[in-house]
Amino acid sequence: MSDTPINLDDLRQRIDQLDGDILRMISERASCAQQVAHVKLAQDKDAVFYRPEREAQVLRRIMALNKGPLDSEEMARLFREIMSACLALEQPVKVAYLGPEGTFTQQAALKHFGESAVSLPMAAIDEVFREVEAGAVNYGVVPVENSTEGVVNHTLDTFMDSSIKICGEVVLRIHHHLLISETTRKDKVSRIYSHPQSFGQCRKWLDAHYPHAERVPVSSNAEAAKLVKTEWHSAAIAGDMAAKLYGLERIADKIEDRPDNSTRFLIIGNQDVPMSGEDKTSIVVAMRNQPGALHDLLEPFHRHKIDLTRIETRPSRTGVWNYVFFIDFKGHRDEPGVAAVLEEVRLRASELRVLGSYPQGVL
Numbered sequence: 001m002s003d004t005p006i007n008l009d010d011l012r013q014r015i016d017q018l019d020g021d022i023l024r025m026i027s028e029r030a031s032c033a034q035q036v037a038h039v040k041l042a043q044d045k046d047a048v049f050y051r052p053e054r055e056a057q058v059l060r061r062i063m064a065l066n067k068g069p070l071d072s073e074e075m076a077r078l079f080r081e082i083m084s085a086c087l088a089l090e091q092p093v094k095v096a097y098l099g100p101e102g103t104f105t106q107q108a109a110l111k112h113f114g115e116s117a118v119s120l121p122m123a124a125i126d127e128v129f130r131e132v133e134a135g136a137v138n139y140g141v142v143p144v145e146n147s148t149e150g151v152v153n154h155t156l157d158t159f160m161d162s163s164i165k166i167c168g169e170v171v172l173r174i175h176h177h178l179l180i181s182e183t184t185r186k187d188k189v190s191r192i193y194s195h196p197q198s199f200g201q202c203r204k205w206l207d208a209h210y211p212h213a214e215r216v217p218v219s220s221n222a223e224a225a226k227l228v229k230t231e232w233h234s235a236a237i238a239g240d241m242a243a244k245l246y247g248l249e250r251i252a253d254k255i256e257d258r259p260d261n262s263t264r265f266l267i268i269g270n271q272d273v274p275m276s277g278e279d280k281t282s283i284v285v286a287m288r289n290q291p292g293a294l295h296d297l298l299e300p301f302h303r304h305k306i307d308l309t310r311i312e313t314r315p316s317r318t319g320v321w322n323y324v325f326f327i328d329f330k331g332h333r334d335e336p337g338v339a340a341v342l343e344e345v346r347l348r349a350s351e352l353r354v355l356g357s358y359p360q361g362v363l
């Protein structure tokens with residue numbers, strides 16, 4: 001290329017030009033999104049501006065179009081923030097999450113909705129459900145399973161008593177650090193605070209490095225980080241957000257036993273989400289207490305070649321719910337194959353509830 005700028009001044013001039021172009025285009029995009037909002041309002045005065053399936057499609061398209069040098073996830077993250085800002089221009093999304101501030105659930109909420117969303121901490125999983133049910137917020141974010149420690153039973157149980165729908169999922173890589181405050185005496189750590197799930201995810205590391213420290217379970221990692229501020233002989237296990245929020249120093253990084261440690265969170269809401277092209281469906285099914293019940297339940301999935309991604313059993317809490325299974329599978333309830341399976345399962349089960357069909361996590 002003969003016109004390639006080669007010196008620093010030329011390169012900076014080119015960057016200024018490009019920034020001007022990007023600025024104009026982002027502004028034009030924001031105007032388009034504003035117009036979309038007006039069209040939606042004209043069709044329905046209670047219209048929801050945020051569309052999970054459309055956002056998933058936008059991000060997937062960007063990832064497919066991207067040719068580098070930035071990697072596709074990084075590029076999608078930038079577009080995630082552009083969309084979040086465009087949407088906030090009309091109506092910021094209000095999201096309740098399992099708090100307090102600084103938890104991985106807040107990180108998951110911001111990863112999914114972008115930094116322009118308004119995120120509100122709740123003290124318990126049921127409260128997140130209640131806020132969404134009451135319409136005080138648009139969506140909620142709750143943890144549902146961790147790759148090391150397994151399912152978050154409380155979230156599954158709460159679905160049994162609720163009419164809430166699943167509108168999305170987000171997977172977060174979980175990195176834990178050992179944190180201390182300025183008052184902690186590094187060589188005298190005799191007590192470590194964390195959430196029980198995090199102790200589970202760092203068990204081997206703790207056994208090797210702090211076999212004699214007392215492990216004190218608390219309600220969240222952020223709570224652990226807060227407690228450390230006041231005690232000279234304590235440390236906490238928590239993530240980056242909590243470390244930053246409470247100004248703690250990391251004395252050991254990424255102490256989780258498995259490098260691929262990740263947690264899946266669900267986005268809950270009051271809305272049925274249309275197809276995005278790559279979707280998942282979650283159902284809860286009660287079977288009668290009889291031999292072969294589980295086989296009868298799974299057989300239609302096998303016959304229709306539906307890909308199951310998860311199955312959990314929970315004890316039932318009423319007479320009808322003898323066995324309760326939570327099942328996730330690929331596909332959307334509006335796809336003919338999935339609709340056929342759901343019909344068959346409905347005939348065999350004593351109760352079936354579709355918790356939602358939603359876009360598979362993109363980022």
Ligand SMILES: C=C(O[C@@H]1C=C(C(=O)O)C=C[C@H]1O)C(=O)O
Pocket residue numbers: 032033036037049050051052054055058082083084086087
């Ligand atoms: C613009 C729209 O509304 C919102 C904003 C989007 C965007 O900025 O691309 C995408 C989906 C919606 O959350 C739309 O529905 O297309």
